[in-house]
Amino acid sequence: MDRPRDWLGARATILLPVLVAILSFATGVVNISDVSITGPLAAYIPRSVQRAAGFTGALTGFTLLVSVLGLRRRLRIAWYVTVVLLPVSALQGLVQSSAFSLPLVVLSLLSLPTMLLNRRRFDRPIDLSTAQLAAGAALVGAQVYGTVGAYALRDEFGGISTLTDAFYFTLVTASTVGYGDITPQSPQARLFGMSVVVLGTASFAIALGSLLGPAIEKRLSEALGNMSDAQLNLLENHVLVLGYGDLTEPIIEELADAVDFIVITPDTDAATRLQQQDINVLTADPSDEEPLQRAGIEDASAVVAATNDDAQDALAILTAQTLNPTVNIVAAATDRENIEKLRRAGADTVISPAVLGGHLIVQSALGREGMENIADHLLDVKDEDDADI
Secondary structure (H helix, E strand, O other), rough: OOOOOHHHOOHHHHHHHHHHHHHOOOOHHHOOOOOOOOOOOOOHHHHHHHHHHHHHHHHHHHHHHHHHHHOOOOEHHHHHHHHHHHHHHHHHHHHOOOOOOHHHHHHHHHHHHHHHOOOOOOOOOOOOOOHHHHHHHHHHHHHHHHHHHHHHHHEEEEOEEEEEEEEHHHHHHHHOOOOOOOOEOOOHHHHHHHHHHHHHHHHHHHHHHHHHHHHHHHHHHHHHOOOHHOOOOOOOOOOEEEOOOHHHHHHHHHOOOOOEEEEEEHHHHHHHHHHHOOEEEOOOOOOOOOHHHHHOOHHEEEEEEEOOOOOHHHHHHHHHHOOOOEEEEEEEEOOOHHHHHHHHHHOOOEHHHHHHHHHHHHHHHHHOOOOOHHHHHHHOOOHHHHHOO
């Protein structure tokens, strides 16, 4: 079921910058070999800026793609970076002339209001692990060391005269590219170059490991029947199904075509089966606060607790009601005497399938009118005449 709010929600806020990034990169690549610009602002653009327009457009597109990864985690810093880059991308589209320029400008300008409207959704501070902080510090430190050192020893290098030259030398040396256009001319310069190779290679390796770690973790989570944090962050106005049991199957079937939902269950076998059916699932105890917070209970529209264990359902309901007192909580009572207990735990609506089924059976047996139609409607059974149409 399509919901109008989705077009202005988190998904749209992420999708539009992705399209802008792709167009910006494509426009930059198309114009990367051009030394002049023929766009509407060509007469007002300095020659040096015109020469750089191509590769800077591609760089902007790549940076936008990186910021989108942060948007998927709802990071505030990623929101700020994207808001800054979107006008830059639109401006680059104006100064460049290609088949992608006009769509780039239009999409960039359309994306900006969407980002501003959804500002509050991206409220998470960046949370870097110790390893990631160390990797970033090592990478920056190695580049600073190489740039400052190469510039200080510029008289002993052939081809270094500015800080830009020194940074260029450090980057190509640390990445083991080594074009050979800048060479050390003294033993001291050679020793320094060797140190740049060692430190630069090590820092790149550490940074690569910190980047690959989350990707590997995501694959492991999927293999174990878990959603990654990036996937969980995209959920909004969804339904949380707490626990898994015989009653849960028909509930999942009903929810599948109606709304986004996620099942939280400690049963790893059930979680794996659900994952294989492309159903959002989190392997955890639904009575714990942490998995409910990860599943976005603060943004959920409803909570359903319907396992075969009323006591476990009561604990899960109590936790959900504590974390989000305004969310609509619906529970299924296995035993009739537990209906009131589930209400006291925090459920807004409690339904007993056994009581409801017994009532329908008795009323149908007594020949009450309309009972068959009600049962058919609940079971989604069509008349033969309807089936032939």
